[in-house]
Amino acid sequence: MEYSFPEGFLWGGAVAANQCEGAYNEDGKGLSIQDIAPKGLRGPITEKPTEDNLKLIGIDFYHRYKEDIKLFAEMGFKTFRTSIAWSRIFPNGDDEKPNEKGLEFYDNLFDECLKYGIEPLVTISHYETPLALSKNYDGWVNRKLIGFFENYVNVIFNRYKDKVKYWLTFNEINSVLHAPYMSGGIFTDKEKLTKQDLYQAIHHELVASALAVKIGHKIMPDSKIGCMILGVPNYPLTPNPSDVFESMKQDREILYFADVQARGAYPKYMDRYFKESNIKIHMEPEDKEILKNTVDFVSFSYYMSSCATADTEKKKASNAAGNIISGVANPYLKASDWGWQIDPQGLRYILNLFYDRYQKPLFIVENGLGAVDELVTDESGNKTVIDDYRIKYLNNHLVEVAEAIKDGVEIMGYTTWGCIDLVSATTAELKKRYGFIYVDRNDDGTGTLERYRKKSFYWYKEVIRTNGKSLIYNYR
């Protein structure tokens, strides 16, 4: 079987500033919430940055981006997704003037991409709220964040309007339900955070996202601005109608965020939830109008699917690990080393689900396999990783993307997560590797930071060169 992708399909890879740049306190950068979260979601935050926090150095992308982008270009990337570290531009988030050195860094980074014909795809906020906004305002719980965000987007849109066409507002915006500190910069302990404050914070983010679309379209009429959703589709664990309904309910916890950003208003089903949970969203008179600025496309991450059941006993008995959202294990699926259930067909499923619902172009901006890699020396004496497991994972997911295209789904592009090894978000470790490029840095901080091409590097290069024709049906 031969697979075909549309002309101009945006093949590429994705990273986030806080997971790869390092240089956490260089050139005027302020601290971000990540600089005091050495264990990701696994452990507490610290008072100050501590040496065991791998993100402080990351993979030193801040100093090595030229070398890395050259490697991306060698693979034939059409696009490269990264984020702007907000605290490089506004060190405290509420500063009056931006930090010129931070702005210059991204000028250079985007120029370097454009030099090779690689379109930057930029996430405006990817789990890296300036720490001062978190500590002093409790992050997005405070409506003032909308104003600070507005200043930030005005500055970056004006600065990069001739360099960046594709933008994403908040990375995995729905993850705030599960990781309020990492996702929403909310300093209050998760256990102490009231639902009222959480949903108010979400409202502020949704308004800020719509404002970014409005401002972006004004400053850059040709730009394409998308939302970004953590996509974990739910399947009912059994055909029991209660499980089916539970599955729909859990899907709505995800879809609610995309509904607001893609359709321009709160979905009706949230009314009942708010009422029964005693939540009253405070809206300013202009909010409803602002929300009407809908996104140009819907982007999402996809690593796994999950099962839903209304049976609380079964729920307790089988709690599958997951990417921020965890659910019930699916008996038909195998899991990665980190317990994430691998389900290529689920990608076709969610693509169809989103497209039917929104009728807007979609962009898969994260997909990949976190695995332990072994660096070996090949016959020519080059260091490499024989990562057939990663090739299999990506191949099988891309085949389902091709199927979704045949189903009629409009897809703009595909960026694999962690196209170069980086520090993981949930567990803050380096041994969970996603890249086509191996980075010599270990969890104990040792390593030369040298880069090596893995087997998957050459595989992806061929996929891009043939525009998907080299994909293999049912790769084993």
Ligand code: BG6
């Ligand atoms: C997504 C995030 O949730 O998943 C990324 O947007 C993250 O920042 C990725 O790195 C993979 O998760 P992890 O925990 O394996 O890094």
